[in-house]
Amino acid sequence: MAITTHDTETDIQDRAILVTLVTDKIKRIGIDPELSLQELVQLAETAGVEVLDVLRQNKETPDSKWFIGKGKVEELRMAADGLGANTAIFDQELSGAQVRNLEESLDLKIIDRTQLILDIFAGRAKTREGIIQVELAQLSYLLPRLSGQGKNLSRLGGGIGTRGPGESKLETDRRHIRGRITELKRQLDEVVKTRELHRERRRKAGAVQVALVGYTNAGKSTLLKQLTDADVYIENQLFATLDPTSRVLQLTGGKEVVLTDTVGFIQNLPHDLVASFRATLEEVNEANLVLHVVDASSPMREEQMEIVQTILQDLGAASKPQIVLFNKIDLCEPEQLEMLPTGTGFLKISAFNPEDLTRIIDIISDELAGDTLNFRIPGDRGDISSLLYRVGEVLETTYDENDVIYNVRLNKEDYDKWGYMLADFVDQP
Template sequence: MAKVIQFRDQIDPSWLIGRGKAEEIVQLAEEKAADLVIFDQELSPAQVRNLERLFPCKVIDRTQLILDIFAQRARTREGRLQVELAQLEYMLPRLAGRGKELSRLGGGIGTRGPGEKKLETDRRHIQRQIRVLKRELEEVKKHRQLHHQRRKKMDLIQVALVGYTNAGKSTLLNRLTGSEVYAENQLFATLDPTTRLLQLPSGKKVLLTDTVGFIRNLPHQLVAAFRSTLEQVTVADLLLHVVDASHPEAGEQMEAVEKVLKELGAAHLPILTVYNKADRTDLTPGRETDETSIHISAFDDQDILRLKEKIEQVIFHEQIEGRAEIPVERGEWISALYRSAEILSSKVTELSIQIEFRLPLHEFERLSPELKRYIRT
């Protein structure tokens, strides 16, 4: 394997990198008898075409690499549908070039080459497939919402594991719930949310959900395609943000995760930061400096127990503070808040009442969804 970096003020519209640099890489690829050249950037359809003509081997960009990995990893029906959709959407604008090349194979002046005709059929075929996939996804999504409503009826608190890819989320899901979920030292090991019952030290049960690993600059096709998978995160009552504390770029990875959470509209949810892989750092488990984080190694039984206790504490004992502005005609909401929360202050205006309150997370969870929409924590 070889790695080449070029610093440029401006990208070259036809090659991305400079022409000279491209030729340098061609030579290197020939020397190494490379099978594949990967650009850690998104390439335009024209750039891929130009580079492919120049290079002795296949050329792909970052998006295609991520799509390929995702395609290999997707396990549930929803995951597979989403990856397929993203792949087709990526392919569509990139069909054109090949068509032109094929059209040279036949057809005289003024006639449309078989390549071009094929191109159009291909394109229509793909567009049709995209529509079918989107419809199927809608169905799967409806199903998932039903599941979610059923869970809510079971009155279970939902906890979601989020974090940068390879942080240790799936390992933690296994270790916390004693189940076998695919975890491996590979990027994007998990593509589908997996939910398990987690029993806390007191015997209380909550639901724990694993999610897709977040990454910086997620290709836009995937942002759209995976939004619905990640939407699971927004219905959680508590997020466990798992961080690979031993990673040299842990800080940047945390920021990337926070950015995605904000985009998903999940930034307001209560978060417990889990600094993982303490066995590979000089973090001392048990010596946390703040209430909202914990240092652990997923491989340590003692740490797993401490994490369970911490989750229990956050959900059932720690109080969260919120503020709501409730229209005066919603008397039932006002009395619901007065019943379950400790009221810190209240101010009545002509049309609404502003209430600042404090209550444990598991009580908060019980408030009606309509009321919750008026609450900021």
């Protein structure tokens, strides 16, 4: 049977064997390796790869030359020969030397989880910002893996299909890649400035912003579509959404907010990708309220929620008001439903249930409406009066001797932020 190689034209479908190495370190800290592997299968399929088989190895530490043990390399060779695989995808990150050794010995295209994710992103990028960010992440990933490669750079970074950084670029030397990285960063700076201007405009317009965040495939885009009739891309695959999309959502009582769909998160989101996508991800920082969408039917639900919180923390958005939407409850087993936390700030929904959509709008309305409070401000504290006008909605003003009593609607976030100045003036009934 013919075994295709990394140099073969890419119209031939990638047929892959997945490989995972469970080290002591992973056992101690990592996510369940089997669940991670399930996710790798999904990632591979999302990238259009046919998964033929899975190989597992338990080993204290990775082999510095081959990553997996030499015996396992032979097993991989036999499996690849037997099944007609042209690619091996590793669930853990490989060094440049390991990729090279495996490729040369096995005559297979060797890809790791990070590269697979970068590849999917490359296939998804549509906007100028997205395209720049992905290429920057790919080249940043590639650069440290080029050392000692000599002239033959094309072997690395081919990626799945044609979506790698491109052969022509890879054949240039490191200096060239560094130059390209500098150029991409410059272009990105420009895009970031434009995005910042947009944000500034929205801020000035006083738009209240709500962000849908969550693990990839949780149903964020589905919710945006269901809530606002937005025409967005929805697919049962990982990273369907790359660029943030915003739509106006009307709340109970007619108030309008801007609802934004964002790129999904995943465990071990490649560092280079997070760094490059910072500008996009920071949309979340603009939000007044975060809707954390969770696939309640996933066996990885808890781990996924933790990963999302960690990434929110990294972005500096962890302390924002958050509502957790446990989505896809139509797919949950009764015992899965029972295990979901309840209480304020949690809602169990199915994106396809119109009643649930109404409940989502109600909970957003409640959360953003805030409480009304009375403030008694002495006549000589014009600074506090103007602060109230700036951060709240003054509903009523009454005068009592030298004081002004303001009845103000103030949301929690703003009260937390300005409480240190305002608390002394709250008028107790």
